[in-house]
Amino acid sequence: MILSTAVAIAEARMGKPGEKYYSGRSRAIMERAYIAFKSSTWMIVISGFVEPVLFLLSFGYGLKDLVGDITVAGQPVGYVAFIAPALLATSAMNGAIYDSTMNVYFKLKHDRLYHGMLATSLGPMDVALGEISWALLRGLSYSIGFMAIVAPLGLIPSMWGILAIPAAVLIAFGFASFGMAVTSYMKSFQQLEIVNVVLLPMFLFSGSFYPLDVFPEWLQTVIRIFPLAHAIDLVRGLTLGNISWALAGHAMYFVVMIVIGLFFTTRRLNALFMR
């Protein structure tokens, strides 16, 4: 029998570990995302970048005289420099959540796009990795853009601040893999609203706009169960140069989140498509 090229390519992977789930071609999914991205409205592309800048302008410059300096680790910090890292962390979260919930839900249920992808010689792991990698690439470029604006304004006092960019990508990775896992269990579009129900209080209470110590101990403990507070502490520690082992702890939180998220995403996608 004459084999087509597609068959030859697929058979070349036979015997490799995880061949049932992974064909080593998550790049094809990223290429798809790139083609779709090229034809999407440039305003949408820019908006992900504009949002944190608007918040910085409004909250930072609008409130800085009203709030005054904030004391972090015994040092007074200007209010704008205090919230800038929080906005970077929050926008990394928002972008990753949007990409991995709304976007994924539509491709999964509405357009049935993943069904088409998985009718080819791709496996579910290719799809999950490809989608998440694309989201991270986007998150990376937004973080660089945001830093390019705030650094010249003197809002990143420490050289450690450069590490805020990879930290933002790590945060985005955590939220994206976790968000994708949650979305893959969603049965209706309305259930996605639950995501917003969790996001709003997390956004409001994770210490973006003021230090957590205004809250009673027990509430601080509750807040620290959720990821955003760790994200903000991590990025803020780096931009303000307050380096300690606590930062490694915050980063570990996200590593664990990534592993759990990827595990459930692959498992669930496999169950959905191989049912």
Place this chain on the structure above:
Amino acid sequence: MSSFQARQGSLKIVDAAKVAARGALFVTEARLRSMLKWVWLIISIAIANPVLYLISIGLGLGSYIDQNAGSAGIDGVSYLTFLAPALLATAAIQGAMDESVFPTLEGFKWNKTFFSMNATPLSGNHIAMGVFFNSLIRTVFTAVLYWLVMLAFGVLESPRAYLAIFTAVMAGAAFGALMQALAGLLENENMFFTIVERFIIMPLFLFSGTFYPLSSMPIFLQWIGWISPLWHATELGRWLTYGSEISTSMLFVHFIFLNSILAVGLFASRRIFTRRLGK
């Protein structure tokens, strides 16, 4: 065989005059029924939203601001009292948007219910007004709940504070009607609303003197507040809830501005709906 009667004749059972007079209410009923499916979600949002914002920003951030401002406070009151009327108007606008934009996109584009409504004796005007009335119901509901939460937080100092519900609803209605008209214009670009949300709604929220007096913004950003229904409603709300200082002429300006936007929005909605259905 069944007792189905197809031949009674529509002239006998359909009252054209009644439809012409009350058509908008029938559309409202249809919209209300589909809104009620989410009633628990709507109620939880309407309560959780004010509680979370007032605690986090009002009390949390407020503790820093009040400490820094000393006894003078901000605009003579605590930050929580200053912030609450602005958030009341914001919530009313958000509620109005939810019930006017998405039903309009749905009715024209997603499942085209407006076209099937229009195949009955209902006109474009009926449908436009029906959608508007329904969003008004949601707006009033949201504003009243918000106001009750404000009452619980003890930020309503003036005896005429209840009137702030009306000014917030006015802003919601004005903004909702305008956005409803805009949504009616959209033929196929869903993304357009993401752009509106991020480039119009979000800046209006951030730069309408919501979190600090508009005057503390540089003058080149203040114009955003001037054209924003949110700022006008917030100014009225602050006067009504705690008696902020404001000139009588400015009160009229705010009032007239909101009602003009409402009139323009409704006029445009009716025109746009009728035109699109007749196409």
Place this chain on the structure above:
Amino acid sequence: MSESLIRARGLTKKFDDFTAVNGIDFDVLKGESFGLLGPNGAGKSTAMRMIGATSQRTSGELTILGKDPEQFGPQIRAHLGVVPQQDNLDTQLSVTENLYIYGRYFGLSRKFLKGKIEELLAFAQLEEKRSAKVESLSGGMKRRLTIARALVSEPEILMLDEPTTGLDPQARHILWDRLFRLKEDGVTLLITTHFMDEAEQLCDRLVVMDKGSIMAEGSPAQLIKDYSTKEVLEVRFGSERNAGMANDLGQLCERIEELPDRILMYTEDGEELLERVYKKGFHPKTSLVRRSSLEDVFLRLTGRTLVD
């Protein structure tokens, strides 16, 4: 005897306590066009998904090109072109971009795809729509694009799930014509349908399925020969009277089927039967003589019609 590309023995699929496919046996041979005919809910799509290596069987045997789809999912899918019941084209991309990226999912090179896309556009008669967004295409065009997309990897087996459901008659004929060409080129076709005319037009051999089981197997002509008569006389007496007539008419022909709106009378010669009906003093409001079809086979096998 040509080789068997797909072989199923006792193939079963259960969802919780519902059995969608109940122990079916069949072979699909190289180069043939094989059909699964049955009403909605017969288990055709579930069977297709197991063959397409995107669904795991509950029990039984299944081999595709000699391999077990549960062990070699990606390798088997590389041999298949899948046209699902619901189009799942990438609505964010244009016509050519859809073809291109689908080829990339198989790992095909850009150079190869460049030439392949032109071929496929010509095949699907979509050359003028090459840069159009998918949403602007008509139902028939979308279907042709989905088929062209499935062909990008030059599959041995093309699987079509209800290929013409929802299309107007003209669009159906264009599609059938394209599928004939593929068959001439030696592509093995596996088709599910609930349209008997489609099954008769396209399938060399088919199985009739109902409630997860196979009721009969053979070529369309053979099935009609085995399970029906040459011709059918359809008579209507008006909605109130059909029921009362069945007994009397039954004595005039080999077999009779009573449907809510009409009575079907099975015979070798329809015109002759109609004359006898009149002679007996029965005067149907309308009458029609036609050849037996797979619809009649299905009715005979299950007592129900294919399309309700």
